[in-house]
Amino acid sequence: MSATDADKPAANESGLAAKNPAKRRRALLIVAAVFILVALIWIALWMFVFSRREKTDNAYVGGNQVTISAQVPGTVVAIMADDTQRVEAGQVLVRLDPTDAQVRLAQARSALAQAVRGVRQQTSSASSADAQVAARKLELAKLEADLKRHLPLLAAHAESPEIVQHLRDGVAQARAALEAAQAQAAAAHAAVEGTDVADNPAVLQARANFRAAWIAAQRNAILAPVSGYVAQRSVQLGNSVQPGQQLMTVVPLHDLWIDANFKESQLQHIRIGQPATIEADIYGGDVEYHGKVIGLGAGTGSAFSLLPAQNATGNWIKVVQRVPVRIALDDRELDKHPLRVGLSTEVTIDITDDTGPMLARAPAQQPVAETTVYDRMMDKADQEAQRIIQANLPRAAR
Structure with a gap:
């Protein structure tokens, strides 16, 4: 083997060694760039998205639950609405x-x-009494006139004193009468005096008694004070x-809100109107509702519980508290997309x-x-x- 052939492997190994560090640096730069890009994206998301919102899934639909109860005692003879049925304000729900x-x-009417x-x-008696007064005045005037005529005769000894005395007694008696x-x-x-028949105290008292009896009779028909849906019907026929x-509950599903229970660490930037x-x-995720914050609770849930926590006694473990935030919904x-009271939301x-x-700065102006x-x-x-009053007045007064 020649010297040229022996040098080829050494040259190949030197080339690979030169290429590998370059690839390694390029790969490290790419990885670093990816991490930096992810960090920048995360920072941007935090600054422009996550830091500008507070989120919780401890939130539930709230609403008014109008309790229907009797206003007068009685026995149930008819039930006009049942669970899940819609009722309108003023509709009869139960009859007694x-x-x-x-x-x-009938007694009050009479x-x-x-x-x-x-x-x-x-x-009429007062008018009759006035007539009697007028008659007594005429009688007194007549007797006084007779006495006045006889007094000169008594002075002239042309009239006996007994007759004059008799006239004087008659005048005194007429004056007393x-x-x-x-x-x-x-x-x-x-x-x-001072009132007409309809405004007389005796008539007003009887009228008040009649109104009370009339309203009590009408209250045998128990009405729905609001429109909504019936729930929790417990009344049965024949119940006393x-x-x-x-007797039952009416829930108006048109006017609902959300009670979102945020952690105390989330409340720093939550404000009314957001x-x-x-x-x-x-x-x-198919339906998204839009609302606004209308108030924050005056205390945590544990503060208003039946048995509030006594953190000043015994061993103590810190528990993150939550405060209800009320959010109004768009009717x-x-x-x-109707909701029900108690449903879970995010x-x-x-x-x-x-x-x-x-906190609210002024009291509510509307009920x-x-x-x-x-x-x-x-x-x-x-x-x-x-x-009834008109029917018992004289025809001329009607």
Whole structure:
């Protein structure tokens, strides 16, 4: 073998040794670049995405649960709605036996009519008493005139003293009778003076009693104060119910909110008015709701629990606390994709703008919830009472 052939392997090994460090450096640079790129991407995501939002899956749908209960005692004779059914505000849910209430209503109706007629009678009596006063005045004036005519005759000894004394006694008696008639007239006017028949205290008292009886009779039909869906029906036919006893629940699903329980370490930048996005487990990621923060709880969940933690006694282990954050939902989105109270959700709050308040600065100006169902009942009671009063007035007054 020649010297040239012996030198070839050495040359090949030298070339491989030269190429391998270059490849190794290139590979290390690529890996380093990838790590740097990933780090830059992560930093960018943290600065522009993750640091500008707070997220939790400890969030649930909340809503009003309106308890339906009886306002008067009675026996259930009809149930007009069942679980899962929709009801409208003012709809009858349960009917109670109306017999006793109808009897009391009839008594109150008669008492109101009698009160109106009694005041009319008192008014007539007052007019009669005025006539008596006028008659007594005329009688007194006549006797005084007779006495005045006879006094000159007594001075001239043309009239006997007995007759004059008799006239004087008649005048005194007539004056006393006038005073008695005036007192009777004053007493008669005291019962009716200053008001008309409808505004007389006796009529107003009877009217109030009638309204109470009328409303009690109407309350045998238990109404839905709000529109919603029936849940937790416990009432059965034949049950004897008492005022305040829970019969069922109506849940208005149109007005719901989210109670998101954030860790205390997440609350630093959460403010009222910040936008939020919500995903409900029932729809997965297919539906996204949009809402805004409307308030933060006044304490942690453990502070309002039945048995609050006593951290000042015994051994202590720190537990991260959570505070409920309430988020209002868009009613239009709820109409398209209904939710149920208690469903699990995942909430993300955009905390980019954290200049808003953490606590409400002013009290609410509008009612949180209200109903006009019972106002209608009072209006109808007044109309019925007025009809009875008008029916018992004189024809001319009607």
